[in-house]
Amino acid sequence: MIECGVIAADCYTENGNSMLRDQIQEIISGAVDAAKSAGQLPNIPIASPAIERPKQADHGDFSTNIALITAAAVKKETGDKVNPRQIAQAIVGHIPVDGLIGAVELAGPGFINIRLAERWLQHHVRAIIDAGDTFGNINRGDGARWQVEFVSANPTGPLHYGGARNAVLGDSLASVLEAAGYDVQREFYVNDVGNQLDLFAQTLYARYQQLYGQDVELPQDGYKGDYMIGYAQQIQAEVGESLLLLPRHTVLATLREKGLAIVLADLADELSLIGIRYDRWFSEQSLHDEGLVEQLLADLTEKGDIGEWDGARWFRASNYPKNDKDEVVVKSNGMPTYFASDIAYHYDKFVRRGFDRVVNIWAVDHQGHVPRMGAIMAALGLDPDRLVIVLYNLVKLLRDGQEVKMSKRSGDFLTLREVVEDVGADAVRFMLLTRGPESGIDFDLALAVEQKNENPVYYVQMNHARICSILLKAAEEGLAAGSAAQPGDDDALALLAHPTEFGLIRKILEMEEQIDFAVDKLSPHNLTHYAMELARSFSVFYDQCHVLKAEPDELRRARFLLCWAARTALARVLHLMGMSAPESM
C-alpha cells in the first residue's frame, strides 16, 4: 500500500553522533574487516547485517545475524559448508569491549549478542536530560523538504470521524518526520472547484430562504445535514436579507464564496480541537485562475500525452506502467475534471515548490487513483518515487452494533467535534493512532464513551504527571538541585544499579529507533505502543525504587535525574503523537 523506497542514507546528527544502532553496526563492520585482515574470514562481499533488538532481555541489547548470513554467502560463493558459530567466534574476537559495549556473547546457531555497558547507560541519563524536547531526534532526513498533504476533505461541511483518522495519521507522521530531520510542510488541498461546491451553494441558498419563511425545497442530492442551517444563519447575521432580492446566479456566486469561507473556518477550528494546524491551505481554483491547468493540458497535448476522442479530452495514462485505462481531463461538456487539476497541483508541488518528496494521505476508497498519479509524475518528467500515497482503511461507524453509513449529503454522520466533546482529544488521537493504516476500525461512540477512562493514553499521561509531582515535591523539600548538571553527578549516576533503573534507561533509549521505524513505515502507530511500554517501565521503577527517600543523597540525586529523563521521554513521545503531557490530572 505504500510505494516508497525510503533509505536511511545518513543517520548522523550534527555533532557527529549517530544512532545507537548504527554505532553498533559500525563496530560490527569494523570487527568483520579486522577478521578478514587477520585471515580468519574469507574475503568475500557480505550483505549488510541486520542489527536487531532481541525479544528476550537475556539475549542482550542488540543482536546480529551476520555470522549466519556470512555462512550462507560463503557456501554460495565457494560451495564449502562453514559453521556459522565459527564465523561468529572470529568476529566476536575483534569486537572491542569498552565504552559503549559491556559484553559480547555468541549464542544459538550463530547469533552475536551485544550488551551495552552499564556505565555507559548510567551516564547517558545526562544526555537525555540535555536533549530536552529534541530527545530522540535523528538526522535521517538531512533537511530534505517533504510535504505531507492530509485530510483535504471536500469543503462542504464539518469533518466526519473517518476524516479524523486521516488528520491524526497525517499530523503525527509530519511530526515524526520533523523529528527525523526532514523539513516538513503540512498542507490541506481545498477542492473549491466542481459541482459538489455548486450543490453546497444551492443548499445554502435554500436554507437561507427558509430562514425567511420561504417554502423552498433543498436541491436533490443536496446537503441535508442541520449544520447547513447554522451556516445559513451565519450568512444571515452578516448580510441580513439583502440576498433575497438579488438574481439567483448572483446569490449563488456570493454564497459559494461566503459559504466556503465559513466551512474552511469551521474545518480549521474543528481540526484545532485535536491540535492540528496547517502551514498552507491550497486552493484548487487558484490553479485554474492563473491558467496553470490550461497551460499544462496544452503542454501535454503537444507532447502527445493528451488526445481528443468521444467528445472529451483524454490523458493517455495507459501509456504508462500500472495503468490500464485512460483518464478524462476535460469532459464533453467542456468542464475540466479533478484529474486535470491534479496534474497542475503536482506540477506546482514538485516543479515550482520543489518538494523532494510528497506524502499524500488517502482513504483506501481512493486506491484506484494511485496508479494514475504515477502516470502524472512520469508525464511531467518527475521520478514517481517522489510521490508517496499512504492509504488508510475506513472507519466504520456503529450504533448499537449496527453499521451507520456516513454521508455528508444525507446529514447522517458523526463529526470529529462530537467525538472530541464526548471522548476527549487525546483519547481520540490515541485510539485512531494505535492501529496500522491498513487495519479497519469499527467505531461505536457509546462504547468509546463508556471506555474512555480505560484508554491507555491516561496511563501514559498519569505516569508523566506522577513524575512531575515527584520532581515538584523534591524541589519544595529542597531534596535535589534542578536538572542542570552538578559537580557530583557523574559519581551519583554510577549508583544506578537496580534492574528497573536499567530497564527504564534502556526503554528511553529506544526513542530514536521508534522514530526511525515510524519513518520507515510512514506510519507512527508504533509510538502508541512505545508510549505504553515507556510508561510501564517508569511505573515498574517507581514501584521498586523510592526516589525522595533514597539513601544516600547521591542515589537520591541519581534517581531524581532518572525521573527527569523519563519525563523528558514521555513528554516527547506524547507530543510527537499530538497529545498533551499534563503535569497534573
Place this chain on the structure above:
RNA sequence: GCGCCCGUAGCUCAGUGGAUAGAGCAUUAGCUUGCGGAGCUAAGGGUCGUAGGUUCAAAUCCUACCGGGCGUACCA
C-alpha cells in the same frame, strides 16, 4: 471477473526472515497502612484462516484455496 488490503488470545489490535509469537481490555488469584492505586505481581487463554513451497530459520517471502473489506465512472 480482475486489482489492492485484511484474517494472530474471549474482544480490540501490535509484531523489522531470526532464538520461548506480544500488549491493552476482559477473566482469576494475590499485593497495596510508602514520592499520585488511573497502580504492581502472577495465572489461564494461540493448529498465527487452510494447504503446499522457498530457507539453516516463516505470523513475516512465493503459489493456490477459503472468508471479509475496498476499488474497477466523462464523481470526488
